[in-house]
Amino acid sequence: MDTKRRLELAIIANKVRKNALTGIFNAASGHPGGSLSIADVLTYLYFEVMNVDPKNPKNPDRDRFVLSKGHTAPALYSVLAEKGFFPAEDIKTLRKVDSYLQGHPDMNKVPGVDMSTGSLGQGVSAAGGMALAAKLDKKDYRVYTILGDGELEEGQVWEQAMFAAHYKLDNLTAFIDFNGLQIDGDITKVMNPTPIDKKFEAFGWHVIVTDAHDFDALESAVAEAKATKGKPTAIIMKSVKGKNVSFMENNAGWHGAAPNEEQYNQAIAELDKIIADLEAQK
Amino acid sequence: MAKKATRESYGAALAEFGADERIVVLDADLSKSTKTEVFLKKYPERFINMGIAEGNMMSVAAGLAAAGKTVFASSFAMFAAGRAFEQIRNSIGYTNLNVKISATHAGISVGEDGASHQCLEDIALMRSIPNMVVINPADDIEARLAVKAAIDHEGPVYMRFGRLAVEDVNGEDYKFEIGKGVELTDGKDVTIVATGLMVAMALKAREILANEGISARVVNIHTIKPIDAEIITKAAKETGAIVTAEEHYIMGGLGSAVTEVVCANAPCPVKIVGTDRFGKSGKPAELFEEYGLTPENIAKNAKEAIALKK
Known part of the structure; x- marks a missing residue:
């Protein structure tokens, strides 16, 4: 990836972070930590990988995305808004009673959302269903999904892991947001899902371990997933929960808490500085 | 008088009305009992065995439906409506997707298998889900027509079929309409x-x-x-x-x-x-x-x- 494009993607990703926090701040509730950790991969998928058209969001041949960790909807809504599916300022209505932007993604209300999620473990299964539909219809669209690392504690994830390998769904790519934290703390202390790589390998998946915040690494991982035939791919992304907001980084307390006004202003100032630095490098 | 279990009628109806390429049938390792094997024999390319994993089956059904399929998902009532209730509620009911949950072995007429397999709460569970249509056919002809109506209905449907052979109460000229007693x-x-x-x-x-x-x-x-x-x-x-x-x-x-x-x-x-x-x-x-x-x-x-x- 050339430097200019890498900088452009990083700028979009940090705008996505800002907008996600704006939604959560205005709602006075939501999940900032995990929204910030997946902003880079969402940006990469929607701006570099997926064949989607904001003017034709239901195109049957489009690539699909399922946010299996549905609680980080603010990041998904923000990237969809950046992509042009709906106005970015609508994020301020997030979680409000008359808003189409529900607390968790709703496929029937939000343009560009391919599956309603929120109950952990179900999104990855639905993504597997879409991948199977593509195979049955002999279509070449691909299906992407992002799971949380804590989500791997849901047994249904492993039912789907068996299924996708059994039916050789090589058009399915599952990203694992491996930030190491869940609501009650360190995932290895709450209910240890590691080693994540060896588990997916044992279930018959192709496994790639990469850096969630490195666009070159994401690019090579997605290329490898696309080139892998006969099995689905799990891309385990080592990530930082709360990425790019100093006081939120690696702090489980920011899993599901909204910033107050002072914290929000500080977060926006930090992200604005990152964006200004990136602009200066262009 | 002819006697037939409504699960037999279900399997026969899937084969009879299953020509539409959009129809996909899922089963959780019970195809011989739920009678989806009748469809499997006729349309093997559109039958997917999900193994013993009902929760995953319901969410996969939702994904298939979101991609344009008309999906039948079968298991025993206990493991469909019971075990996979929340997957049905969130992945199929809330989304209003085109999935037909076809549950067999409902009620105590399951018999010898006993309480663990005798689902007596499925109507209550499925009835509580907005968007869900709940059908409990009385005999062979009604079960067959219910399957046809479910295919023609856009949206989620729960159908309850029995293990026990039952006599006909309706005639051959019987007309079935969803929601009409x-x-x-x-x-x-x-x-x-x-x-x-x-x-x-x-x-x-x-x-x-x-x-x-x-x-x-x-x-x-x-x-x-x-x-x-x-x-x-x-x-x-x-x-x-x-x-x-x-x-x-x-x-x-x-x-x-x-x-x-x-x-x-x-x-x-x-x-x-x-x-x-x-x-x-x-x-x-x-x-x-x-x-x-x-x-x-x-x-x-x-x-x-x-x-x-x-």
Whole structure:
């Protein structure tokens, strides 16, 4: 990836972070930590990988995305808004009673959302269903999904892991947001899902371990997933929960808490500085 | 009279009406019992065995439907409506996707397998989900037509099929419409509202009552949701007493659905024939007797309902 494009993607990703926090701040509730950790991969998928058209969001041949960790909807809504599916300022209505932007993604209300999620473990299964539909219809669209690392504690994830390998769904790519934290703390202390790589390998998946915040690494991982035939791919992304907001980084307390006004202003100032630095490098 | 289990009718109907390329059938390692194997033999490329993983099956069904498929997802009622309730609620009900949950082995007529496999709460569970249509066919012809109607209906449907062979209550010219109850016989003193295999027992209860000079109307409610409020309100007004009959818990099933309508539109005494206990092993006929799912008990409850009239 050339430097200019890498900088452009990083700028979009940090705008996505800002907008996600704006939604959560205005709602006075939501999940900032995990929204910030997946902003880079969402940006990469929607701006570099997926064949989607904001003017034709239901195109049957489009690539699909399922946010299996549905609680980080603010990041998904923000990237969809950046992509042009709906106005970015609508994020301020997030979680409000008359808003189409529900607390968790709703496929029937939000343009560009391919599956309603929120109950952990179900999104990855639905993504597997879409991948199977593509195979049955002999279509070449691909299906992407992002799971949380804590989500791997849901047994249904492993039912789907068996299924996708059994039916050789090589058009399915599952990203694992491996930030190491869940609501009650360190995932290895709450209910240890590691080693994540060896588990997916044992279930018959192709496994790639990469850096969630490195666009070159994401690019090579997605290329490898696309080139892998006969099995689905799990891309385990080592990530930082709360990425790019100093006081939120690696702090489980920011899993599901909204910033107050002072914290929000500080977060926006930090992200604005990152964006200004990136602009200066262009 | 011909006797056939509605699960057999289901399998046959899938094969009969399954030519549409959009139809995909999922099963959780029970195709020989649910009879989806009849479809498998005819359209193997559109049959997917999901293994023993009902939660994943329901969410995969949702994903297939989101990609344009008409999906049938089958297991025993206990593991479809029971084990996978939340997947059905969130992935299929909330999304309003085109998935037909086709559950066999409902009720105590499962028999010898016992309580763990005798689902007596599926109607209550599925009825509670917005968008969900709930159908409990009474016989072979109704089951076949229900499958056809489910294919033609856009949105989620729960269908409840039985293991036990049941006699026909409907004729070959029978017309089935989702949400339309069927008045099988007229009557003026009481109405028996029944669903599934209890419809045949309701007709026998009517004969018992007739021998005692009591005129009972019999209404078949194959669609418990959306329920036919019109036919029930009419029965409440015209006969002034109702007894409901279902192979299900008293809480939340047909009796509850009928009571909701009657209380709102035309209050009258309603007696509910069902059970409030877990099932157990035994022959279906023995279990029907022990749990009061008999024409005699329906007739007894009918008389009690009549006695409560003001």
